[in-house]
Structure formats: C-alpha cells, structure tokens
Amino acid sequence: xxxxxxxxxxxxxxxxxxxxxxxxxxxxxxxxxxxxxxxxxxxxxxxxxxxxxxxxxxxxxxxxxxxxxxxxxxxxxxxxxxxxxxxxxxxxxxxxxxxxxxxxxxxxxxxxxxxxxxxxxxxxxxxxxxxxxxxxxxxxxxxxxxxxxxxxxxxxxxxxxxxxxxxxxxxxxxxxxxxxxxxxxxxxxxxxxxxxxxxxxxxxxxx
Numbered sequence: 247x248x249x250x251x252x253x254x255x256x257x258x259x260x261x262x263x264x265x266x267x268x269x270x271x272x273x274x275x276x277x278x279x280x281x282x283x284x285x286x287x288x289x290x291x292x293x294x295x296x297x298x299x300x301x302x303x304x305x306x307x308x309x310x311x312x313x314x315x316x317x318x319x320x321x322x323x324x325x326x327x328x329x330x331x332x333x334x335x336x337x338x339x340x341x342x343x344x345x346x347x348x349x350x351x352x353x354x355x356x357x358x359x360x361x362x363x364x365x366x367x368x369x370x371x372x373x374x375x376x377x378x379x380x381x382x383x384x385x386x387x388x389x390x391x392x393x394x395x396x397x398x399x400x401x402x403x404x405x406x407x408x409x410x411x412x413x414x415x416x417x418x419x420x421x422x423x424x425x426x427x428x429x430x431x432x433x434x435x436x437x438x439x440x441x442x443x444x445x446x447x448x449x450x451x452x453x
Contacts, residue, residue: 252295253309259295259316262288263323270327270388281388288320289381318348321380328387337403340410344380347417354424372419376412383409 249257262284270281295313299305325341386402 250304250306250309252299252304253306255291255295256309256312256316259288259291263319267327278390282385285385285388292317324384340406343410344413347413351417351420354420372412373416376409376416379405379412380409
C-alpha cells in the first residue's frame, strides 16, 4: 500500500488528536489558545488533503476511507472534552446529537455502498454548512475565555446548538435520499423469499 501526500496529511490530523487533549488540560494560561490553534491546524489539513487529492489526482482507497474517520474522531474528541469542561444538559444533548448523527450516517453510507448506491447519499449543501458552523463553534468552545468583551464560550454554545439543528436536518436529508434504494432492496428481498419453495419437514418431525 502506497501512502500519498493527502493520506499522510490525514494521518497527521489523527496524530493531532492526543496532542489536542493533552494541551487542553495543561495548567497554563496559554493552553486554550494552543488548543484552538491545533484544532484549526487539523481543520486546515482536512481542506488541504482534499485539495491536493483533487488537484493532482492523488486518490487512494485507504485515503478515502481514512479521511472521514479522521474528521469524525477530531470532532468527537473536541465535543467530549468540551462537555467535560462544561457539563450541562444542553451541551451533552448537542454533543450527543452530533456524534449520534455521525455514527448513523456512517452506517447508512456503508449500507448504501453495499447496494451500489453510495452516490445517493453524497454530501449536500446543508451538510457543508453544518460542518462550517460546527467547526467555528468548537473553536470558540475550546478557546473558552472572553475576547475583547465578546462572550466567546456563550457564542460557541449557540453555534453548537445551531450545528446540532443542522445536523438533524442533514441527517434527515440523507435518510430521505437513501429511502427509495433501501425500500427497493427490501421489496426485492421479499420477492426472492416468496419465490423460494417451502422446504418439506422431515418425516420424523411431522405430526
């Protein structure tokens, strides 16, 4: 297996995750800023590896698998440490919605890929907007402290709530796009099962 430059960038993004956690919990005044910079750096590698792959045709099956995994890991870890710092019902709810949706959509994409219909659940515009809002919200929440009078953490909370709403919306769009193919597959499966002849019971088991 050959590792392309985009794949190396994706691996670097995964390697930043434990660094983010360690830096976030260091007891220094600058750690919140450092955590935000690490998070921004990871987000930039997400954009950069995609741009390089498209620009130079450096695609690979491993990279296609790893890239969304790295994104979801980074977001999930950022949400977990944020909820641990500010453990309220609403923060836990928004985090649960976002993480739960990512798990559900990943499973849906895997199922659709088995049916040869992966293109039916391609990323929609609302999904892209959700990602931007989510990343900005997490950046604000990781920074935490007021900035020139701006209540950074509170703004991050509202943005995260907006991201959770967009998450549900985009998740419903994915489900709606996938439903015809899933329904057709179910009908075909029922047809196959109904066409199969009923097996006779062995004589020894008949009454």
